[in-house]
Amino acid sequence: MVFKTDSAKKYLKKHGIKPSTIRIKVLQYLNDNKCHPTVDEIYKELIEDIPTLSKTSIYNTLELFLEKNIVDLVSIDDKESRYDIDTSAHGHFKCDICNKIYDFNIDTSGLNEEDIKGFIINKRKIYYEGICKDCLNESNH
Amino acid sequence: MVFKTDSAKKYLKKHGIKPSTIRIKVLQYLNDNKCHPTVDEIYKELIEDIPTLSKTSIYNTLELFLEKNIVDLVSIDDKESRYDIDTSAHGHFKCDICNKIYDFNIDTSGLNEEDIKGFIINKRKIYYEGICKDCLNESNH
């Protein structure tokens, strides 16, 4: 699903973000690459289109997107931050072998949250680690 | 609950760790301060007892503890790593106001993990963010 420039502009405006060139490109990249990219991955891709691009701008843009709640920060990787355009409730699974990150649906509504009753919960981050199916099959060869 | 030096030694040996002075002290610190301390916090405390202590040794020790599975890494704080001597299944709540980290019991057995069926799950990390009761009360004054 490609995010046309016009739709991207509208989308940003709707969320109170002035649609600059970089912001539109980053939004489109996130939408086309839902693999929770890092700043570096986004930068390496967009520098092809925008030769004067700086990483600072990527950082600024993602910071703004986080504030406006159109992306989520994924901290499953201890080294660098990843960004997810899918802000709906779901979990992330990281394979210890291939390091791929999988999304998975998770219904947290049934969870017993007695211990933190009366707390305001703004975000639930569910990170699993283990070995994915592909890597398990690989090791059976 | 204080971890006597002898018990700490036994505990380390049982988990295949040679009990050096630093390892014993770090274990005792983690056991006495179950607030998921950072490397810096541990270092600042232990340097009082061991004037020649280096941060590298704290890093080494915690790395070893992680390998031997007697501590868990808590990555709820994006800036620095925290370490938890309680390796039983439980969630962590971080207050956005006071930054305190609360443990809470959570029963993940009821979660629907259909999407990652066939995966080996080694670790489930549950991080919540929001506002804790204390800070909510504070704002009512």
Add this chain to the structure above:
DNA sequence: CTAAATGCAAACGGTTTGCAATGCT
């Protein structure tokens, strides 16, 4: 014209690394 957005280079800070010094058996 003006304010916002972008770019650049340096700084920052938690963590890692290589190696020398020390400690333990």
Add this chain to the structure above:
DNA sequence: AGCATTGCAAACCGTTTGCATTTAG
């Protein structure tokens, strides 16, 4: 003596900062 542990200093690297430059309405 020999091997593991510890300490030191520098390197590393993702991220932040300050400020100059450019862009857009």
